[in-house]
Amino acid sequence: DAMVIQNPRYQVTQFGKPVTLSCSQTLNHNVMYWYQQKSSQAPKLLFHYYDKDFNNEADTPDNFQSRRPNTSFCFLDIRSPGLGDAAMYLCATSRVVGGTDTQYFGPGTRLTVL
Amino acid sequence: TQLLEQSPQFLSIQEGENLTVYCNSSSVFSSLQWYRQEPGEGPVLLVTVVTGGEVKKLKRLTFQFGDARKDSSLHITAAQPGDTGLYLCAGERGNKLVFGAGTILRVKS
Numbered sequence: 001d002a003m004v005i006q007n008p009r010y011q012v013t014q015f016g017k018p019v020t021l022s023c024s025q026t027l028n029h030n031v032m033y034w035y036q037q038k039s040s041q042a043p044k045l046l047f048h049y050y051d052k053d054f055n056n057e058a059d060t061p062d063n064f065q066s067r068r069p070n071t072s073f074c075f076l077d078i079r080s081p082g083l084g085d086a087a088m089y090l091c092a093t094s095r096v097v098g099g100t101d102t103q104y105f106g107p108g109t110r111l112t113v114l
Numbered sequence: 115t116q117l118l119e120q121s122p123q124f125l126s127i128q129e130g131e132n133l134t135v136y137c138n139s140s141s142v143f144s145s146l147q148w149y150r151q152e153p154g155e156g157p158v159l160l161v162t163v164v165t166g167g168e169v170k171k172l173k174r175l176t177f178q179f180g181d182a183r184k185d186s187s188l189h190i191t192a193a194q195p196g197d198t199g200l201y202l203c204a205g206e207r208g209n210k211l212v213f214g215a216g217t218i219l220r221v222k223s
Contacts, residue, residue, distance in 0.1 A: 040216075
């Protein structure tokens with residue numbers, strides 16, 4: 001089945017220790033998104049790629065970076081995680097950019113920062 | 115301040131009861147989506163509403179988009195334990211989705 005896969009499902013890191021979260025898709029979608037979802041809060045868009053074009057949200061901290069080496073894979077790098085970065089990180093894909101186009105979400109990676 | 119306010123935040127009901135959850139904003143959206151998210155999983159799209167006043171039905175779920183396209187409601191008839199989850203609304207704004215904080219629904223058998 002075509003799907004969005006996130007690895008790992010659970011990640012524990014230490015304060016200040018860089019961490020990378022992975023997302024892959026078999027849908028061959030052009031757009032890949034990264035969202036941050038904290039407990040009892042709305043998912044918050046961090047950035048998205050349309051093909052190789054990177055689009056950063058204005059309020060995304062510099063601590064968060066992303067790479068998309070090919071259509072299938074996208075990575076979220078947190079350079080120096082703080083306690084406030086503990087959250088569920090959701091990857092999503094869509095064919096095109098646009099709210100009416102369905103976004104398909106992965107199961108998320110829950111990040112714990114010690 | 116959330117752009118999309120969802121209410122109630124939490125809802126715990128018995129199997130067989132009906133319920134309505136709301137998604138409200140002071141802004142107009144060109145479309146609005148409803149998602150359901152189960153614990154440990156990503157959100158799954160339930161429906162997209164585009165036209166003001168539009169009503170869509172998905173089995174026991176009825177979705178309505180407000181006439182002014184600023185609000186939406188989700189009504190569940192005869193809730194079942196399998197309906198348990200986090201219900202998120204999301205509005206299209208500048209080719210992006212803006213999510214509400216969600217309503218956590220628990221249906222007890």
